[in-house]
Amino acid sequence: MASRKLTRKDLADAAEKYKQWGRWGPEDEIGTLNNTTPEDIVAAAKLVRTGKVISLALNFDHNGPQGAKSKYPSLGRVNPVHTMLRTGTDAYAGVLDHRGIRAADDMVVMPLQCGTQWDGLGHVFYENHMWNGYDCRNVTSMGAQKCGIEKTKSRMVGRGVFLDVPRAMGRHVLEDGYGITCADLDMTAEKQGVAVRKGDYVIVRTGHMEAKLEAGSWDGYPGGDAPGFAFETLEWVKRTQLAALASDTWGCEVRPNETEPGINQPWHWITIPMMGMTMGEIFYVKDLADDCAGDGVYEFMFVAPALPITGAVGSPTNPLAIK
């Protein structure tokens, strides 16, 4: 953790230092997802050795983390509301037969940030700008006119690398407020015998979600204190040239934040709008962690398509690790 609180000046310096606007041209809307090349995808596919598929999604339902007690409630985020439009009980009751088929349909109402999710590049602004320098006014009530999640429709495929930080540190779970450092990430990769390479999809375990699941309550999870990326890991993100980064917490970065009052989620201020990094949150990594610990293989093919909801600033996803 920082020895002193980060100020707006520190953020402005970091914004300048890590800015990648224009790197993939002035029209780019997907940022670091460009780091993955077709060759990387071919190489990633070669990591499929046993045919095992591991989902990194929490199921989407009323048992999700939204609505739990929190210091920082994110207004408007509720758990998914799944309702039926037709049912098997309708079928049984005979009321569907006039349509010549007994079928069930359903519907969901869900905030796109309510569960296992990608934060798209329209999700966070630095001052009045979004990724690549686009004006933040491109994200209106009609959706994101720039950097909508639908632009990532054919992405989210590549080599996945899993970094089990607490395990590498000999622990079950990192404690709330623990800021994962660049050294922690390098140490973890080294212990696991895996190297993070340009274009990778990196999933980092803190154990935070598992602790909540074990406790039987999400209280403190959405917006609460949590382990997570220290602000300094911006350096690591830049150096590794990863495609996207995901974690098992609500917001990836360490909380309480390392900042002066009035600045919330400083790492987000830089990663999304300045660096163009798509971010995965609320990933369920227990099964993957167990599997990797079992076979010692921390790399795999990773496929986690976003739903191309036009103009969305994020998307629920069912990320698959294919080993």
Next chain:
Amino acid sequence: MASRKLTRKDLADAAEKYKQWGRWGPEDEIGTLNNTTPEDIVAAAKLVRTGKVISLALNFDHNGPQGAKSKYPSLGRVNPVHTMLRTGTDAYAGVLDHRGIRAADDMVVMPLQCGTQWDGLGHVFYENHMWNGYDCRNVTSMGAQKCGIEKTKSRMVGRGVFLDVPRAMGRHVLEDGYGITCADLDMTAEKQGVAVRKGDYVIVRTGHMEAKLEAGSWDGYPGGDAPGFAFETLEWVKRTQLAALASDTWGCEVRPNETEPGINQPWHWITIPMMGMTMGEIFYVKDLADDCAGDGVYEFMFVAPALPITGAVGSPTNPLAIK
């Protein structure tokens, strides 16, 4: 097309003939998805040769097919309604700053059958039964207690085979009411130099969606007349032992149906509840069709995860063909 109209007796006979209940044990909830083995997945990954990723999803938005004119309106299905919970215009106006971060969030209201989608095994009933003999009363207003789409969470990965039927027939699009036969499918595979194998994900093009997109109107698409699988292809589905079958139409099977009045979607009556076959609908295949016509390669790695919405009878998906 059938020379005579199919009756309930014909359906009962087919139900008996094609029934696969118990084939994967009495507790099974995913049916033919079991046909794909880990070895098949390893083999599928080897089909990734160029690193090209092609999405088979229509974007999810108010331009979707729901609400278009139709002979058979499916009540309750509307296009996705995407709304913002916070915006870049809020950011610009300064009203988010009290929370210390300028961020946008969003929400969607969507029928799970409104666009590119998997029909899960809770979607259709034969009389009072669903797949594997489960009582249809397992699908209540609280969702599917059996065969919910979340049970497929780690599936939808395998070898994809694309069958461009109209192209093989030297045509741009099949006409409404054209029932694709087993012979058509075999001929297409042969012309394309590809064999359908056990455990495959098979995507069949009719050209119907492209015709609607070209016409600039979805009228007639949802529930209207369409080319599609003839009832006899049940035989082909059984023979090939595919994992799942998808198409570019609203409902996969030929419409008008080959049935006497009062029987709607007869092929669905058998494929889903009796055979346990997961079905993909409203797949956007133009880009894939162009690509396959270009390189002559009609097989690829296919990854199309469902969103694990607990108890859902279907799921929107962003299917990826990885070549």
Next chain:
Amino acid sequence: MASRKLTRKDLADAAEKYKQWGRWGPEDEIGTLNNTTPEDIVAAAKLVRTGKVISLALNFDHNGPQGAKSKYPSLGRVNPVHTMLRTGTDAYAGVLDHRGIRAADDMVVMPLQCGTQWDGLGHVFYENHMWNGYDCRNVTSMGAQKCGIEKTKSRMVGRGVFLDVPRAMGRHVLEDGYGITCADLDMTAEKQGVAVRKGDYVIVRTGHMEAKLEAGSWDGYPGGDAPGFAFETLEWVKRTQLAALASDTWGCEVRPNETEPGINQPWHWITIPMMGMTMGEIFYVKDLADDCAGDGVYEFMFVAPALPITGAVGSPTNPLAIK
């Protein structure tokens, strides 16, 4: 409270005793709302003496009672989710100007039973029947084909009578589990100098909601223990021939219920399907209570229109007491 637990036999007896099926003809779909005559409405209007209007609605928002801790969670009921379709911040940002008008729009997602509400006659069934003997299968996933709330579109107007039971008993609030008796209701009316007459809309205060509001938490309110109508008040409902009855609790009747295990809300089993009584719940009565205590006038014109949502089994409402 009952000296012994009510059994299914007791309910069956009550069902028979209080059954009003056919009383307003075999086609009736609104039950006791028929008790109010045009003359009653004319008389009710004469009660408007000062022109004061008092709303009995809780505001509909995320601070509502749904989601609070409860012994008996009612799955699917969430607080209203209000989202904007266009905003003043959009206006300020200039992004609306291309449409020639700066306007805001909005949307709500709300369970119809989430706040101040009418329970319509499609809400509760006795065995396989709903009000007036209609088959319960008339309430399908497509809504209530009989007794939909839209049938009450021109009702919910009449004389309102407010019974402040705790005040009449010299108390601030009735305790959880207190079953209001016929004698309590009669005593309250007498102390208040008001008589309940045929066709009245009767609103009964328990103080339960105010206690929750004072406590700053809804925990225990939705589905939890509460004061409310004892089962015996069916007699009082029948005798008074009221039009509708409302209260300030989640479910009107006393909780824990006076029943053997396995029977929940026994009073509802009879009032709605057998007697045809529309019921108001989660009414906010503090302002009315204060006003009536101040002027000693416990009768008023009452207007509480349901939203005519076709096929709905209930409706949010903003009930007005006009004095």
Next chain:
Amino acid sequence: MASRKLTRKDLADAAEKYKQWGRWGPEDEIGTLNNTTPEDIVAAAKLVRTGKVISLALNFDHNGPQGAKSKYPSLGRVNPVHTMLRTGTDAYAGVLDHRGIRAADDMVVMPLQCGTQWDGLGHVFYENHMWNGYDCRNVTSMGAQKCGIEKTKSRMVGRGVFLDVPRAMGRHVLEDGYGITCADLDMTAEKQGVAVRKGDYVIVRTGHMEAKLEAGSWDGYPGGDAPGFAFETLEWVKRTQLAALASDTWGCEVRPNETEPGINQPWHWITIPMMGMTMGEIFYVKDLADDCAGDGVYEFMFVAPALPITGAVGSPTNPLAIK
């Protein structure tokens, strides 16, 4: 209709001329609703002579006007989506019994402007201001911090006056593009023998909705050409000091608008933000029209409570004319 097209300068002049900011104090959030006094409400109640209640609401369902063809589609407005959370078919199937009660619940997803509705004072902005001079940035994605519809919770009660303009002109329906003038309104009132007074709720019939209902299609209704208030009626609104004004069209004012290109709904620009006038739209007035033509009585008690959805810029309503 105007002999020349209205310009922005004309609107600026009108804004200045009709501005009522501050008239009810700097804190006011309900504007002309203040015009109704308690004495007016007492007087209005005396208009209840026969006890007849007439609803002015269209039912809220998928048959509503949204989604119909339109020159000016209002993005995001869909018809209400009503879904069930529990059903009578569930009851019949026995799947509810474990909860000890057979009950149905339901939910609605609805834009607040989708049917019979009040436009609140947060609905339209003039430049960067809303009613009473509040900054438009008070209407954010979190709702209207000022002038939310919940502020009108105890209003919408008073004397109703119905003006059947086409009838007074000897016609069935006004034609699209017909701008109702001050003289038309005065003539109608005079022919009907009714005077509009300060604090009245005035409902004006054009016949437009009835024409659409008779045609069996809403095409052209939402945002299309329509009869309605001419811009000059701002004078009439000011002179009469009415409380609120409603009509049977989508947007009250005449369409095509009397303006130069680039200015849409000019009357709204003035009535809502400058005058503070709440406006009713999509009112169903046929039954009221028939009744008034029958008895020659065009005044009544009017009660049309908004649902107090916190921060909403409008509300569906079931307006009642009580005669």
